Amino acid sequence: MVFLDLALNALASGIALGCIYALVALGLAITFGLLHIPNVAHPALVIAGAYAVVLANMRGIDPILAALVLTLPFYAVGLAFYEFYARAFERRGRGNTLQSLTLFFGVSLIVEIALVVAFGTDLRSVSVPYVGRSFELGLIVLPYRFLVPALLAPAVILGLWLYMTRTHSGLAMRAVAHDERALSISGHDPVAIKRHAFGLATALAVLAGAALVIVGPVDPFAGRVHLGRVFAVVVLAGLGSIPGTLAAAIIIGVAEAFVTAFLSPSWAPGVAFAILLGTLALRPNGIFGTAR
C-alpha cells in the first residue's frame, strides 16, 4: 500500500514536473530545434519573464493572466533580439556553434546582471490563492502550485501544435529549419519567419517564467540550474518536435520523481542526464525524432 501510494504520487508529481520542464524547454525547442540557434540565454529569459510576472503580481494580477499579457512585449523583445543576432552573423554567412554559444552566453550574463540591478538578489515569489492547497484524487495528492502550471503546459503545447500544423506561418516555421530556399520559392520571407519564430520562443519564456515562479521563488541566477535539463529535453525530443518535447520532459520528470521516491533524491539530477547520454549514444536523433 505504501509502495502504491509512493509510486502513484511519484508518477503524478513526475508528470507535473515534466510538464513544467516542457514549458521551460518549449522556447528552446523552437529556437534550437527549428532555427538551430543554440540559445543558451533562454533559461535566463525565462527568469526575466518570471520577474516580469512578479512585478505584475505585486499589483494584484494573477500570474498566468499577467504572463499571457506579457507575451506581447516579450514577443517584441524577441524580434529585436533576433534582428541583432541576424545582423551579428547570419546575413554575413558566418556564425558557427562556438560563436553562437558564446554570444548567447554573453547575453545570459547580461540578463542576469540586469535582473540583479533592477530587483536585487533576494528570492521573489508570487501570491496566488491556490498556493498551500492540494488536489486530491484517491491516493494522489498534488499541490495546486504544481498542478496549475503543469496544466498550462499541455494547453500551450496544444495551441502551439495547432498553430504549427494549421497556419501558414506555422508551416513556414517548420519548413525554415530544413530549407530556407524552399520557403522563398513558396513566397515566404525566411528572415521574417525566423524573426517571428524567435519572437514566439521569447514570448513562451514568459509563460515558463510564470510557471516556475508559481512553483517556487526565483532569484536572478535561477536559470542556470535549468540550462542542462532544457537542452536535454529538446535533444531527447528530437529537434523541433513539439509534442515530443512534452513527452521527453515527462520522461525526465517521472524518472527524477521515481529516483527521488525509491532510490535517493541525491541521485535524481544525474539520472536524467544519464538517460540523455544513453539516448545520444544509441539514438542520436532523439526518442521522437525522425531521421534527418
Add this chain to the structure above:
Amino acid sequence: MNGLVVEGLRAGYGAVNVLHDVSITVGEGEFVALLGMNGNGKSTLLNAIMGFVKPSAGSIRLFWDGQSVPLAGQAPHRIVDLGIGYVPEGRRLVPNLTVEENLKLAARGRAKNDFAENLDFCFETFQILKERRRQLAGTMSGGQQQQLAIARALMTSPRIMVIDEPSVGLAPIVVDQMIATIKELQTKRRMTILMAEQSFFQAVEVASRAYVLAHGSIVHAIEHGLDAEAMETIRNAMMGVE
C-alpha cells in the same frame, strides 16, 4: 505586351562573373527553352531572375497589365509574389511537411484567394499527389517529388513559370511523362514557361522558342519555330562548347 525581359545581364558569384551581357525575353503564353550544357550559366540565369543571385549589371523586368516591375534587387519571395513561379533544380521541397502542407505553404499573397481552385487544378493534373496528400514529401519518389515541385509553383498563381532542369535524376520514362505534363500546362492552361534543360531533344519537342547559352553568353536565339535547320544549329552550338 505581357512578359519577362532580361537585358544586358551580368551576374556571378563573388569575384567570378558567370553571365556576360545576357538578354532574353519570354512573352505571355510562350514556352521558351534555355539550352546549354552544364556549367554554362543556365542555373545562374534562373537564380538571377529569382533573386537568389544579385546581378552586377543589366535589368530584369516583368511587364504585366501595363506595368513594368524591376525584379533585380528584389528578395526571392517578393519575386514569387510578383508572379514568377519557380521549380528549382533539386526540387527543394520541405521533406518534413506533407504533400498538402507543401502546397498550402505556397498559397501566399495574391495566391491566397485562389487556394481552393489552384489545389483542385493541381490534384487534377497530378493524380498521385491527391492520393498521397497526407504523405511526407521527403518519403516520396523522385518523380513524385518533381510533380509536387511543379504543383507548388502552380499554387503561387504564377504569371510565368520558371523551371530548372526537370529531368535531372529521373528515369527516362518518367522524364517523358514530366515533359508531357509541362507541355500540357502550356497548351491547356496557357501557362507561360521558361525552362532550362540540357537534354535538348526533350526541350525542342515542346518549346516554341529557344536560347542557347554557352560560356555565359547567349550564342543562339531561335526566334521562330524549331525546324530542322534550327535544330541543327542548336546541336552544333551545344556540341561546340564541349
Add this chain to the structure above:
Amino acid sequence: MSWRNFLLVALLVAAAGMVLPRVLENPYYFFAGYVVLQYVVIATGWNILGGYAGYTNFGTSAFFGAGVYTAAFLIKAFEAPLLVQVLAAAGIGMLLGLVTGYLTLRIQGVYFAIATVALVVVLETVVHNSDYLGGASGLTTIAPPAPAWFAGPTQYVFCVMLVLALVAVGIARAIEHSWVGRSLRAIRASEPAAEACGVPTLRMKLAACAISGGVIAMAGAPYPYYASHVDPLSAFSLTIGLNALAMPLIGGTRSWIGPVLGAVLLASVQQITTVTISSEFNILAVGLMLIAFVVLAPEGILGLVAELRERVGRRRATT
C-alpha cells in the same frame, strides 16, 4: 615559427618563469598568474577538439573537475606528490575523453555539445554522492610543502602550471603541424569528405577527444594544491565551461597561438576586473566583451590580424 624557434622561446619562457619568483616578491601576482596559466592550459586543450576538429565541448568542467578530484583523491589517499597527481589526472582525463568520444561517435555539432553538458552533471552527481570525496561539503586538501627552492607554495604551483602550459601548447602545436592536425581540419571542414579522402575520422575524433580531455584534466590537477580545498561547485563550475569556449573564440581557433592569446587576455581582464570593478558590473563587462568579440571579430584576434594584414597588403598593392 620553426620548431627550433618555438622550443627556444618555450625554454626562455620556462626559465623566466623559474626566475620570476626571485625577482618579483609580491605573491599576489603568482595567484593571479596561476589562474591565467590554468586557463591557457584549458583553452589550449579545448582547442585541440573544439578548434581543430570543430567539436564544441560545452562540458569542459567535466574534464577539469575530473582532474581536480583525481588530484584531491591522491592527496587524501596517498599524499602523492604533485607530479604524480598531474600524470594521473591527465590519464583519467584521456580515459574520460575516450569514453565521451566513444559514446558520441555518431553525433556532431550542438548534439555533441549537449552530450558533454550531460557528462558534467553525471560526474558532479557522482562526486556529490561520494562521501570519501567529501560530497557537497568538499575536501580540505593540505598538500605537502613546496620544494625549498621556491619562495612559497604559490610560486611553486605557479611554476608547475607554467610548465603544464608549455607542455599543452607544445602538444597543440605538434598536432597542428602534423598529419593529425590536417586530418582534424578535414573533419572540421566536412566529415564525409574527410572520410572519403581516407581520413579515419572516427579514430581521429577519439584521439582528439582523448588528448583534449587529458590536457584539460591536467589543468585541474594542481587546483587542490592551489586552493587547499576542493568542492564540486568550483570543480564543475559553469564558468570554466564558458571560459573554455570564450577564450579560443577571442583568440582564434585555427592556430595554437589563438587560445593562448584569448586565455591570457580574457583571464587577465577577469582577474583585473575582479579586484577593480568588483561588483555585478564585473560580470556585465565580461558579457559585453564576449558579445563584442562575437559580433565584431568572429574569427578572434587572429582573424582580425589576418584581415588587417590583408588590408595593408592591398593598400600597398594599389599604391
Add this chain to the structure above:
Amino acid sequence: MSISRRELGKLAGGISIAMAAPAIWTSARAQNQPIKIGCTVSQTGALAGTKNSQIGYELWRDNLNAAGGLLGRKVELVIYDDQSSPAQVPGIYSKLIDVDKVDFLFTPYGANLTATMMPLAKQRDKVAIGILTLASNDKVKYDKFFQAAPWGPNGAEDWARGFFDLAQTQGVKKIAIAAADTEFSKTAAAGGKRVCEQAGIEVVSYDIYPPTLNDFSAILRNLRAKAPEAIFLCSYPPDSTAMVRGLTEIGLPASVRLFGGGMVGPQYASLMQTLGKNLNGIINFHLYVPEPTLKFPGIEGFLAEYEKAAKAANVDPLGFYIPPFCYAAGQIISEAVKATGSIDQKKVADWLHANPVETIVGKIRFNELGDWTERRVLMAQFQGVDDSGLDQFRKAGKQVILDPPAFKSGELVPFAKARS
C-alpha cells in the same frame, strides 16, 4: 624575443604600479594611514543573497570613523566580489594582504569559500574574523581566527543542538532528518545525527536531497510510514519555501510535534513575507530576533540604520540574520585594537583570547579555536504570524525563543495548535 632581467623587473614594477595604485596613493599619506580591513562579499552568483553583509561592515566603519576612528586613524574597508566562487578566493585574499596591505581580514560568507582562504591567512599571520562559517578552523587550527557567529565550541556537531535538547525535553523518541546537499546543511545534518545517537533518539530516516529538487512531496510522503515525532530539516531558501508549503499541501504525519531546526530561508524578509502564517509552529534556528531577552546595547540603533541603508541597496529589509554579526565582526577588531592600543596581530589575537568583547550581539568570549565559548544559536518558534507583511516581525512575540534557556522568551506551543 628574450627579456633581460632588468627589463623583466621594470615590467613587473609597471604591472604592480598599475594594479596597486590605490595602495601607493594611500602610502603617500604615510603618517596618518588608515587602518584597513579587507574581505570579499558575494555580490553575484548563488550566494548573492548574502550581500547585505556589506551594509553591516559599512555601518561599523562609518560609526567608528564618526567617533574619531581607531587609534586616531581612519578605518577603511577593502571589499571585492568573490562571485560566490571558492576558486576566486585565494587570489583575492592575496591581493588584499599582499597588495592592498590590509591590517585585518573578515572571511567570505560560508565555509566553502572560507576554506580556500584559511591557509593563506595563517601563512601571512593575519587576524581573521569568521563570517557565519561553520567549523572552518577545525582542520587548520589557526590561533588568530575568531568566529563572529554564535555557533559555540564544537559548532559542527552542536550548533543546532538546541533543537535536539527541545526534542529530548518533549520526550521525542523518533526523529527524521532531511538535508540539502550543500556544505552547511550536510554538516548540520551529520552533527544532528550524532547528537541523536548520544541522546538515544532513533533516527528513522536520513535523506540528503539535491538543492535543485523542486518537489519535496516524495520526501514528506516517505516520512509518513516512519511516524517520526520530530523532523529536523536543513534546507536552503528555495527548498525551505517548498518544504513549508508542503506542510499544508501534503501534510505531516500526525505524530510530528517539532518541525524545523536548520532551515536557511525563514530568516530572510522576502520569504517570511511570502510564507506568512504558513510559518506558524515551525521551530527554526536564528541568530537574532527582536525578543526582550536579547536587548543588547546598540542592536536596535543598528537595525534602524540598517533599514535605511537596505532600502537604498535593494537588499533584505529586516537584516536580522547576517548584518549584525558583520557589524560585530568589526567590533571584535576595533575593541581589541582599542584595548591593546596596537594593530600588532599577536597582541590583538592574544587579547581576544583573554578578554570578552562587548558587541551589538552581546558579550563574546573566545576559546582557543576562536569559537564562542558558549553556543548561542537561537531556536525560535514562529507564533501568531499572520499575512499582514513584514512589520509584525519587527515586534517581539512572533519568533519566540525556546532555547538556549538563558534567553528563553516564551513557551513552546504544540505544532498542531500553533498552526490552527
